[in-house]
Amino acid sequence: MSTLAARETTVDVSALIERQKLGGFALLLILWCFLIVLIDGYDQVTAAFAAPALMHAWHTNAAGFGRVFGVGLFGVLVGSLLLGVSGDRYGRRLTIIYGSLSFGILTFLCGYADSLDQLTLLRFLAGIGMGGVVPNTVALVSEYAPKARRATWITLMFSGFSVGAGGGGAVASWLLPRFGWPVLFTVGGIAAIVVALASFALLPESIRFLIVSGRDTRGIRRIARRLGAETDGEAVRYVVDDEARVRVRPAALFQGGLAKVTPLLWAIFILNSLALHFLQNWLPILFSMGTLAPARAAQAAMMFPVGGTIGALALSRSVDRFGVRVILLLAMTGCPIAASLGMPMPTGWLFAAVFASGVCVIGSQFALYAVSGMVYPTALRSTGVGSAIGIGKLGSVAGSLLGGVLLSMHLPVERLFFDLATVFLAIALLAAALGGVRRFERRETADLC
Numbered sequence: 001m002s003t004l005a006a007r008e009t010t011v012d013v014s015a016l017i018e019r020q021k022l023g024g025f026a027l028l029l030i031l032w033c034f035l036i037v038l039i040d041g042y043d044q045v046t047a048a049f050a051a052p053a054l055m056h057a058w059h060t061n062a063a064g065f066g067r068v069f070g071v072g073l074f075g076v077l078v079g080s081l082l083l084g085v086s087g088d089r090y091g092r093r094l095t096i097i098y099g100s101l102s103f104g105i106l107t108f109l110c111g112y113a114d115s116l117d118q119l120t121l122l123r124f125l126a127g128i129g130m131g132g133v134v135p136n137t138v139a140l141v142s143e144y145a146p147k148a149r150r151a152t153w154i155t156l157m158f159s160g161f162s163v164g165a166g167g168g169g170a171v172a173s174w175l176l177p178r179f180g181w182p183v184l185f186t187v188g189g190i191a192a193i194v195v196a197l198a199s200f201a202l203l204p205e206s207i208r209f210l211i212v213s214g215r216d217t218r219g220i221r222r223i224a225r226r227l228g229a230e231t232d233g234e235a236v237r238y239v240v241d242d243e244a245r246v247r248v249r250p251a252a253l254f255q256g257g258l259a260k261v262t263p264l265l266w267a268i269f270i271l272n273s274l275a276l277h278f279l280q281n282w283l284p285i286l287f288s289m290g291t292l293a294p295a296r297a298a299q300a301a302m303m304f305p306v307g308g309t310i311g312a313l314a315l316s317r318s319v320d321r322f323g324v325r326v327i328l329l330l331a332m333t334g335c336p337i338a339a340s341l342g343m344p345m346p347t348g349w350l351f352a353a354v355f356a357s358g359v360c361v362i363g364s365q366f367a368l369y370a371v372s373g374m375v376y377p378t379a380l381r382s383t384g385v386g387s388a389i390g391i392g393k394l395g396s397v398a399g400s401l402l403g404g405v406l407l408s409m410h411l412p413v414e415r416l417f418f419d420l421a422t423v424f425l426a427i428a429l430l431a432a433a434l435g436g437v438r439r440f441e442r443r444e445t446a447d448l449c
């Protein structure tokens with residue numbers, strides 16, 4: 001017994017991960033998760049691109065599709081909350097796979113719907129699977145990324161969602177005239193099913209999750225070797241030295257040091273999602289109400305996602321270094337930019353302002369995903385990220401509806417953008433508070449060591 005204990009080797013997996021370079025194992029992980037969220041992004045917007053053809057085929061109006069979009073978004077909210085907890089209990093890998101498989105099958109079935117009621121139900125059920133994929137991919141990539149490059153890896157992976165959502169328009173313009181609206185759901189559904197099945201072979205489980213949960217010793221050993229561990233067949237004990245065991249339950253998000261972190265993070269997610277969906281959904285309409293022709297208004301609005309994607313990738317290294325302070329800076333910068341969007345200005349300046357607003361809003365959204373992956377321990381990471389994303393959907397719904405409510409009040413366009421600027425001010429204050437809480441916790445930890 002003593003001989004065996006003497007021969008036992010301890011492998012610090014945290015140190016292996018910190019020494020890891022962006023190559024081989026890491027590249028495959030990021031690229032495969034990029035593909036998973038790309039399909040998730042495409043499938044989330046499929047109904048929007050199919051809507052014009054469906055309205056003509058089913059002789060319905062746009063109001064009916066408002067229910068389809070809203071119920072689908074509610075399904076994403078439910079999935080983010082439920083499957084976030086599932087990821088912490090049963091593993092990120094299986095939750096991602098079965099979430100992708102479920103929304104793939106249900107999206108495929110949408111192509112056979114013959115009424116708004118059927119489509120609404122299918123979109124709600126598919127949304128549950130879609131909502132569970134994002135928090136678990138964020139958690140999975142976060143747990144393999146060195147701390148100094150965590151935000152960069154998450155941003156690279158999650159940019160697939162923007163590519164998928166934006167690519168939906170290109171796919172629709174190519175396939176719709178040739179095959180009709182069902183093909184949009186067929187393509188998205190089949191792609192999700194194929195990638196989910198291939199993930200059984202290609203997607204690894206989080207080694208941190210396996211160690212903290214105390215399961216699958218062979219899987220731990222196999223992954224550790226891919227991360228560079230050299231054990232030479234000795235008895236090995238694998239540890240992560242930076243994690244505490246926490247019971248997986250939602251109440252744990254409001255205990256200890258997380259009692260202040262979680263509410264602040266949720267509030268920032270809600271407000272930033274409100275600003276994002278308000279601008280994303282209403283910019284073309286608001287601009288066309290001014291002096292811009294509809295085609296020019298659409299071009300100006302298109303600068304919003306372009307600025308967001310470019311900005312998120314450019315800012316990822318800054319998020320690694322400065323964390324929540326980047327969100328504070330983006331909110332402070334976005335406040336005057338948002339207010340300026342309703343003011344008369346040359347078209348070129350307007351394009352630049354919309355691009356900059358995309359950098360601030362979508363850049364903050366990407367940064368929030370990265371920060372949420374940093375603040376929660378392994379045992380709660382999927383639950384924490386999933387809850388923040390799910391609660392943030394309340395802001396998405398509010399932002400989508402807010403434009404219509406404010407326009408019905410016949411407020412000047414300038415006033416709408418000025419009111420939006422106050423949202424950025426609130427985000428800045430909350431980000432400053434979150435940064436203060438995080439600094440206080442680190443000082444307390446340092447004093448105890």
